[in-house]
Amino acid sequence: MPADLHRPTSTVFAERLRPGPGVWIVTVGLAGMLALSFVPVGLGLALGVGAVALVVGLVLGLATAPRVEVSDGELRAGSAHIPLDLLGPVHVLDREATRRELGPALDARAYLCLRSWIGTAVRIEVRDPLDPTPYWVVSTRRPQTLIAVLAQQSAPTVP
Numbered sequence: 001m002p003a004d005l006h007r008p009t010s011t012v013f014a015e016r017l018r019p020g021p022g023v024w025i026v027t028v029g030l031a032g033m034l035a036l037s038f039v040p041v042g043l044g045l046a047l048g049v050g051a052v053a054l055v056v057g058l059v060l061g062l063a064t065a066p067r068v069e070v071s072d073g074e075l076r077a078g079s080a081h082i083p084l085d086l087l088g089p090v091h092v093l094d095r096e097a098t099r100r101e102l103g104p105a106l107d108a109r110a111y112l113c114l115r116s117w118i119g120t121a122v123r124i125e126v127r128d129p130l131d132p133t134p135y136w137v138v139s140t141r142r143p144q145t146l147i148a149v150l151a152q153q154s155a156p157t158v159p
Contacts, residue, residue, distance in 0.1 A: 006008070008078070010069070010072060011069060011070060011071035012069070012070050012071060012149050012152075012153060013070040013071075013145065013146055013149040014067065014068070014069045014070075015068045015069070015140055015142060015146075016065050016067050017063045017065050017066050017067070017068065017113075017115045017118060017139055017140075017141075018061070018062065018064075018065045019065065019115070019117055020117040020118070022117060023061060023117055024058075025055035026043065027054065027058065027061060027141060028057075030053065030057065031050050031051075031052070031054035031057060032050060033054040034049055034053045035047060035049055035050025035051075035053070035142065036050075037049065038050075044128070058094065062081065065115075066078035066079075066113055066115070068113070068138055068139075068140055068146070070084070070146070070149050070150065071155060073085075073153070075087065075136075077111075077113035077136060078113040080111055080113070080136075082126065082131075082136075083127070084150065084153050084154050085154065086126060086127050086128040086131070086134075086149075087124055087125065087126065087127065087150060087154060088124070088125030088127045089104055089124075089127065090122050090123070090124045090146075090147045090150055090151075091122065091123045091126050092122055092143040092144065092147065093120065093121040093122060093123055093137070093143075094119070094120055095119040095120070098114075098119070098120070098121045099132070099139070101121075101123060101137055102114075102137070103124070107134050107135070107156055109132050109134055110133060110134060110135050110136065110137060111131045111133050111136045111137070112137050112138075113134075113136070113137070113138045113139060114137065114138075114139045115139045118139040118141055120140060120141065120143045121135070121138055121139045121140060122138055122139055122140055122143050122145070122146055123136070123137050123148060124133055124136045124137075124138065124150070
């Protein structure tokens with residue numbers, strides 16, 4: 001077996017970008033409306049269709065929630081990862097700044113890991129001359145914590 005499978009990991013920040021309460025309320029409402037549309041066919045079928053729709057909605061909401069993580073000298077956001085030593089300045093974006101960042105100020109080469117139900121994000125500059133991506137915009141409910149972790153992990157260690 002490869003040695004990589006057994007190496008210890010040191011996760012210093014982890015956040016799953018799960019849907020908020022509003023998304024779950026809409027999911028329940030849609031499952032209920034779908035069930036209601038099957039009542040004329042039969043109550044049992046309506047309840048079954050509603051239950052299946054609810055379970056599918058819940059599973060999709062949880063399974064598609066990306067993870068933001070700082071571990072083993074890398075930042076991971078969704079399916080992308082980058083070594084911490086290639087990161088530049090990090091800025092907190094509130095809801096309005098995120099909207100502005102995704103509008104006229106957006107560089108089409110930027111990496112985006114966003115969820116609309118999370119109001120805050122961070123913009124992380126990329127300092128890799130070989131990477132065409134100028135920056136990342138990543139949703140997070142804890143932007144200050146993520147910035148502090150990135151600053152601490154990127155700081156040079158003194159022996």
